[in-house]
Amino acid sequence: MCGIALELRVGAAAEVAAVARERRARIVEALRRRGPDAVAERSIGGGSSAGEGSFELWMAGAVLSLRGPDVVPQPLVDRDGNCLLWNGEIFGGAVSVPPGESDAARLLAALAAAAPSIPSLMRQICGPWAFAYWHAASRTLWHGRDALGRRSLLRASSSSAAGTSSSR
Numbered sequence: 001m002c003g004i005a006l007e008l009r010v011g012a013a014a015e016v017a018a019v020a021r022e023r024r025a026r027i028v029e030a031l032r033r034r035g036p037d038a039v040a041e042r043s044i045g046g047g048s049s050a051g052e053g054s055f056e057l058w059m060a061g062a063v064l065s066l067r068g069p070d071v072v073p074q075p076l077v078d079r080d081g082n083c084l085l086w087n088g089e090i091f092g093g094a095v096s097v098p099p100g101e102s103d104a105a106r107l108l109a110a111l112a113a114a115a116p117s118i119p120s121l122m123r124q125i126c127g128p129w130a131f132a133y134w135h136a137a138s139r140t141l142w143h144g145r146d147a148l149g150r151r152s153l154l155r156a157s158s159s160s161a162a163g164t165s166s167s168r
């Protein structure tokens with residue numbers, strides 16, 4: 001079982017950096033229990049530092065390696081800057097995963113090729129999954145889970161600068 005987390009901050013992110021670092025450290029520690037083989041983080045930012053259109057996307061993943069001889073840390077990043085967090089298994093469908101290969105790496109390549117038809121591709125994946133995918137060229141964040149909801153995916157949105165959250 002893997003663990004994935006992301007935080008998207010849009011607009012003027014006036015939060016004190018120390019508070020964000022502390023919260024993210026707690027999240028990473030919780031994720032580590034879900035996937036002890038590799039833990040990684042990545043931040044992506046864009047727009048002006050305090051103006052409209054600015055954002056910060058923080059992604060973290062912990063991997064429990066089940067396929068292939070090598071551990072593939074997440075988030076995965078391709079040469080175009082696309083990022084994937086993946087918690088799942090691909091048993092068939094739109095993405096073929098040869099024995100011994102990483103399903104996450106194969107999915108990242110398929111997502112980059114499928115953009116902007118990401119929902120169509122994901123509907124065709126057989127197996128349990130939850131994912132978050134940043135498509136760099138279109139500056140689009142995709143996230144979702146399989147139709148049966150076999151992997152957890154929670155969403156919270158901040159209603160104030162103080163960080164009050166509500167689940168959706």
